[in-house]
Amino acid sequence: MSGHLLLAGGGHSHALVLRRWAMQPQQRPRGLITLVNRHSTALYSGMVPGLIAGRYSRDEVAIDLRQLADQAGVILVVAEITGLDLRRRRLQLADRPALAFDQLSLDVGAISRESNESQQAIKPLEPALAYLQTQDAKRSKKEGPFRILGAGLAGVEVALALRQRWPQRPLQLIARSDHPHPNLRRALEVAQIDRLVGSNLSSDGPGLRCTGSRAPSWLERAGLPVDAQGRVQTDSSLQVIGHPFVFASGDCAVIRSSPRPPSGVWAVRAAGPLARNLEASSQGKPLQRWRPQRRALQLLGGADRNGQPTAWALWGRWLVGPHPLLWRWKQRIDRRFMERFQLQGSMRTRSEGGDAMLCRGCAAKLPAAPLETALSAAGLAHLGSAPEDAAQLTADPAGEGSGILQSVDGFPALVSDPWLNGRLTALHASSDLWACGATVQSAQAVITLPRADAGVQQWLLSQTLAGLRAALEEQGAALIGGHTLEARDSAPTDGSPSLGVQVVLTVNSAPTPRPWPKRGLQAGDVLLLSRALGTGVLFAASMAGATRPEDLDSALAQMTNSQHTMVERLRRFERSHPGELHAATDITGFGLLGHLGEMLGPPSSDDHRLQLQLDGAAIPALPGAFALLEAGHSSSLAPANRRAWSLLDGTGAQPAAVALNLGAIPTGSSKHRALLELLVDPQTCGPLLLAVGPALAEALLRDPQTDWQQIGTASPG
Template sequence: MLADHFLLAGGGHTHALILRRWAMHPHLRPKGLITLINRSSRNIYSSMFPGIISRQYKFDDAVIDLASLANRSGVSFVIGEIIGLDPERKKLFLENRPPIGFSLLSLDVGSETFADFKNFAHIEEKLVAEIKPFRSSYEWIEQFDDDPILDSQPLTVIGSGHSAFEIVLALRKRWPRRPLRLQAYESKINKKFRKGLLAADIDLRTNQEFVRGPVLLCTGNKPQSWIQKSGLQVNHQGRVLTEDTLQAINKPHIFAVGDCGVIANRQRPASGVWAVRAAKPLALNIERLAKGLKPFSWHPQKIVLQLIGGHFKSSMPSGWALWGPFSIGPSSLIWKWKESIDRHFINIFDTSKDMKKVKAESNLLCRGCAAKVSEGTLKEALKEVDLQKLGDYPEDASMVSSSKGTGTLMQSVDGFPALISDPWLNARLTALHACSDIWASGASVISAQAVITLPVLNSYLQKELLVQSIAGIKSVLEPQGAKLIGGHTFESRNEPIEQITLGIEISLSINGILKPGQLPLNKRGLKPKDELLISRGLGSGVIFAGTMHGATSSEVLETTLDTLSQSQHFLLEDIKKPINQNLDSFVINACTDITGYGLLGHLGEMLKSSNHFRELRGESGLRIKLYPDSIPILKGAKKLLRSGFSSTFAQSNRSFFSLLNSFKNAPPLIDLDLGDIQHESIEHQVIKELIVDPQTCGPLLVSCPQNVSQILLNKGPWVRIGLVDEI
């Protein structure tokens, strides 16, 4: 059976290993669309989390980069919180976005901490935390690093399992002198572990004692509640019961592994060891099912070797080896053995070497707004068809009609090839990018039409991609009170690429309206002594370029996407009337959005248009002083620029460097105020590359008088980056 849309729900150890398998052996990857969904782009390797707490490892040392793995294996990647499943309708429900349909589904969504907060009603809520999710519990632990409350009240770890033991020993390494407790069922604590607790000066308490002070719950695992509500057969813990093939009972189109699944007649505890060992059987069955072959049964061993590690108060770290009822340790050699295994496991997911090879061997073309035609090519073409004015004095949006009764109708069009593999988020970014031209004219978006080109696929997959894309567009329009009123769809005539969703192309015609009596903002209104304000950071072009070459960390990419996916339509009220003014008065003199031509190119457009109209009025020309140190930069962008990365479209944009040069003893039109930065230094080159970096969903840029500037700066999120002056 061909998997039309195979969905990997969750980025647990099993799914991560399957992605690695397909990245290393692409011929094994099933045909069709495969999508991985996880709540974040990275997952912490559970076995190394105690080492993060003890400060033995940094977070980056112990995370699996799911976004990079998905990219390498030709799998689409979606960041989303799963909130429900309908096995019959084959729909997976996500928070704040439309459900995703599937033909085959594999669940590896991990688990939550089994906690009953009723037992801790006497404790202040902020003093109780669950060990999962790991990122949240670590942030909770950090708050006590310099908190004197622990000098008088011990921090108590509650739990009788191996996790609780390792966590409390990790806390001892983190806090050598602070009082710590482990509250557990005494009968469940290994005698050798008790000696370790004593050596680490950790107070062991019975589970019936009253708890005061901060509490960290390591009280076992439970699957998410939505799994139990899905109608799948589950055991008493809420784990999905499966056949030996890892397929859910009576639901052969659904697999379940890891903490959320268990073989019905071979039930094993939730453990990372079994999750790792399930990877190959699950991968083989997915691959066999995709070929129409019968899946085979897997018989996991009853007992597995488990290695436990921890730090005593003042000695070297030690480890214990457990095999069923038998245990060996503590021993520093076992600790070294465990550390070696953990480091090897996490290192097999390192993509940096492979991606350096990709960078050396390929010339990958950037997507998003970096896929546009160069300014020179565009101007030459427009000149030959007698439309030179459109190229010489471009505006973000065009006036369609105007009347005293209904106001002024503005229109713009924009779009690009898919920027990311998530079709919903890609469509949202495209719509936000297209709307920004209307916002830059000071108009409110009222409607849009879309042209969507889909890859050559079967009708089921095309429908799924179309549903996700249209929903992404609507997620931008509806909060603005705008509607998607029509459009057109095409089927591409190019061969589908490996990551199918990157074959989507979307263009949008956006309509906006200005109130009666309100004039549109434009690029040509720069005035002397105006201050230049920008609404958010630059650097999206180089971040996406770095992503294509595996140089951008998934954390940086996730942060960037989160920033770019935020609508800027709320800034309109600030732009149009930051103080009590009449509608026909210009509180903002000029406005544009920073997109494909970068900050320098768009400033050049504003200067050229403004100077042209000032010359017609017999006024002196204008120039701009730019303050590089003030320009906000997206996290990770400067590091990539220093490493020599750049968008493929930046090469064309470097023609705008001429704006920085003096000509015939005249000062440059745009003066970079370098301050203490040495001319032509590496830092100077980084600044120059940043201001020609092509932006997708870039910031708005306004030119306004100082009094208006101060109001906007006080209100935020605006940042002052320059000044307009006469030549």
């Protein structure tokens, strides 16, 4: 396809390029742009030692790439890069199809050099930070020494940061030569960090390896020109030598005519030339040459005898410090850099008319009230008053109750990654069959693509189909056909063209014996929920830049996890407890309370003679969801869903259909209001909800392979 610019890696250069395009959208190259990174955030290297020391929180040092890409109209793909096919122009990824590109820009950082040592490598940073958290429990003097291999600037700074993190634990800095600088040696002595010199020292036991870095080996395997450290060699325009369609910057690259050691300083300063040349290349204009300065000032953080922060300034061979004013200077520089990424919320939070942006995913569902009115006017009132999750198409000729079930579902793109959106749509549609105890056997899709260049449409369609297949085939199901349409409105102006994709999926089951009904609650039933709530508010708040990246990551991790294995296991438990599973549904657009109302049926039904007791403290919420609800965030569908709060209100002598036990939550408090909002929060790829007898409930709650949570019971009204 033509016009697809692929940014591989979320390093400092690429982050600043995205910021430029978010702030100056007229500079953004036309066409499709995709950023691929192993995480949804990028850690600012200048503040990582302070993070290790405990002076900064993770939020303070992390650049939110998802929000930044969203603001720049760029697709974000969170995946591990495993290779590069230059001939076919494909970037190879772990656990998903390769991405085709027209132009490629590399900013994938560096990794620690391979070694026979047993210590954890300092790079990539995320695993190293996770490793340090596992060591936090061993911070006393009684523990064995923690070793830092390498006495370069990185090793010294990490060692000093670890002393602030662990004031008592023995620390050893293992040097292979007579390093570091005498001033830094004195700092190590003051910090009571043993410096051991020698090439035959044992490096067994816990520790970090800070012995130098190299570029990822897949760059060299791809056939790119590299130096001795595996860094991709470019000319002064940052084009890779011999490959004019590839650019490179940051720690993974080096200008052949002006070699410099890897440093965040040069990665930051390369961002401007890289952005201008990517823009010029997309327009067929001449590229600009860039010659980086010969030396860069480095500021090294540490602490004095009293644990107060201090720093050194390094310029070539000159070392000045330590001094607290240098630390304040370093801190000011670092914080100013991070402030550059604090744009004013998402640029997609308001429509042209000034109204709040409407939510995507299942929150784009038509509210219940107009839906029921329309069904009634069309003579289909029974579909609204007694809805089922799936329709039975065929009956078992043997009369044993087996049949084929069918359901349909879909929504506008929830995320910019079309592969991931395809997977989410397939899992969401499948849950209607799972709620009936059925196995998905086949599916057909209707995919509406935005008006765009034919190459863009082809790429969006292929990625969407691949995502659908990924979710279906792991269930043993097949995508057997479908239909494509082109939207007749203009392409979306609020982000990447991928947000203009809409998918509707019809799913069919294998022959299913005794499908689980939606209604059939009995007194004494236990209500079980399969996963946490909160996807609606998390995605709604993310459009305002209010959702923490790790919370959105947690939500997506839950949503992309198929529940078909849980259903298969539940079927086995059901066979050992016959007649104990009385009702089931999945929680989607109308929220937990709305779908509980569907399980109860209309007020005149027998089920409404029961009263459901909900334990507010037991209802699970995704990380961050409850805090966002307390802060007043909500999905655009939530106001319509609040009509389900009527189930909580009694009418005189008649008790409420659903009694909400608040426990320690004060009535009328912000926590109470947040809980009420959680009950009507629309869910995409939401949980399954069961009403089962006590014996089956006990067996499921004891099952170590599933995570059912008891949220309430049913009792006589």
